[in-house]
Amino acid sequence: MDDVQAMHIANGIINGPVSAIFIAIAMAGLAVCVWRAKLDLDDRLAPMAGLVAAFIFAVQMLNFQVLPGVSGHLLGGTLAVILVGPWVGALCVSTVLIVQALVFADGGLTALGLNITNMALIGTAAAYLLVALLLRVLPRSSRGLGATALIASVIGVVVAAMGFVAEFALGGTADLSITAVAATMAGTHTLIGIGEGLIAATTVVTVAKVRPDLVYALRAFRAPIRAKAAVA
């Protein structure tokens, strides 16, 4: 029970043409992220983003049991969005996926575009929309931040899992019912999302207590108190 498992899409599960299309999609998405990330990155955010990538790599190794015989691991999108923002965050998750594919032989090279699209782009984008919305409506407290991380994680992980289902529908090589695959993926990933949410909430609330100035989402998505007071 102590082997760390391969955890990303392997080669062969999705056919070559669809895998190639998603390599192109991933590269286009990453190019946009690099362009926007440059506007966010400064002397403080850059090293923080390196740490977030390293932290996601570490936590992805920690598979937790969600059902008998089924485990899950963090994807990292929500955590990254809250700590370093959506554009830099997507690049953090991508960095982890690239290191895992090139050095740890986890996630096929042919499948790298699929993995990046699901976890770094789709999952992070869903998390971003939810974080931006929830931080505006939930209470300005640790609890509000924690609840934001939890809810965004659950939905972000399920949406990322549905990315795989869409890819399987487009180019799956096994003759299986799409609805059955979708149901299995949605069910297990809801539970995995809750696990991810608890980890993400604990992490971001801890950082917010120690160094609130290092939490991107608190700077960007919550209207600053002083500005509000000034307007009023």
Next chain:
Amino acid sequence: MTGRLRVFLAGGLLVALLLAGVVSNFASGSPDGLDHAARQGCTFNADDEITGGTCMAQQEQEHQLADSPLADYGIRGIDNEYLSTGLSGVLGVLLTFAIGGGMFWLLRRRSPEEGGHALGEDLASPSEPSDQKA
């Protein structure tokens, strides 16, 4: 980079190293959600070989870099599982921090050249148009 930021980064990196180097040995060995879905429809024997049925796992092809010395989160040549997993995790954290941190450092805005966007400027002037990140 300020001293306080350095302390925070060192602390965060230490936590990541402990998680990947030590706690990783207590991770669940069960297939993850994706792998579980990939195995649905097939039957497996005690050695985890497919004995029948139809599933995605049958279609899996070997990784192009399966011979990598760190393949599957271990270090080839180290027989002790705990040491092998832990050390591969430590190397992975350091490598990810170096590659990610290096890339982000190169991409960052150079604060002295961009006077108006110096460090901390985001907090000081929230009404500035260029700060609309949402």
